[in-house]
Amino acid sequence: MKVKVLLxxxxxxxxxxxxxxxxxVAQEVMSEVQNIEAEYQALVQKEMERKEEFRQEKEALxxxxxxxxxxxxxxxxxxxxLKEDSKIRWHRDEYKKxxxxxxxxxxxxxxxxxxxxxxxxELTKLLEVLN
Numbered sequence: 001m002k003v004k005v006l007l008x009x010x011x012x013x014x015x016x017x018x019x020x021x022x023x024x025v026a027q028e029v030m031s032e033v034q035n036i037e038a039e040y041q042a043l044v045q046k047e048m049e050r051k052e053e054f055r056q057e058k059e060a061l062x063x064x065x066x067x068x069x070x071x072x073x074x075x076x077x078x079x080x081x082l083k084e085d086s087k088i089r090w091h092r093d094e095y096k097k098x099x100x101x102x103x104x105x106x107x108x109x110x111x112x113x114x115x116x117x118x119x120x121x122e123l124t125k126l127l128e129v130l131n
Contacts, residue, residue: 051130058123065116068109075106 082102086095 047130051127054123054127054130058120058127061116061120061123065113065120068113068116072106072109072113078102079106 079099079102082095082099086092086099
């Protein structure tokens with residue numbers, strides 16, 4: 001009889017300690033899940049901030065490209081005038097130098113516009129991927 005009581009009490013104590021251990025493990029798992037969710041939310045927030053930075057950079061580049069293109073508008077008239085003057089004016093060499101500088105400036109301007117437009121395309125693709 002004493003053996004039965006002893007065995008029953010050991011069984012009861014074992015099951016109680018096992019239940020307490022399961023609760024402890026469950027709480028640890030829930031705590032870990034909450035930590036993971038918090039880290040996930042922090043990463044999502046960083047992604048949103050980064051995406052907003054890309055969007056602002058794209059808008060700034062588009063504005064800059066528009067301004068650079070506006071500089072190009074009067075190019076043809078001035079170019080024709082310089083070319084004409086480099087042929088008929090007294091200081092032809094000076095006009096030719098000026099014409100050469102003019103060409104270099106507008107070539108650099110066109111290259112700058114092309115580079116900025118390429119950056120805009122890349123940012124647009126990146127933003128599409130992030131959405």
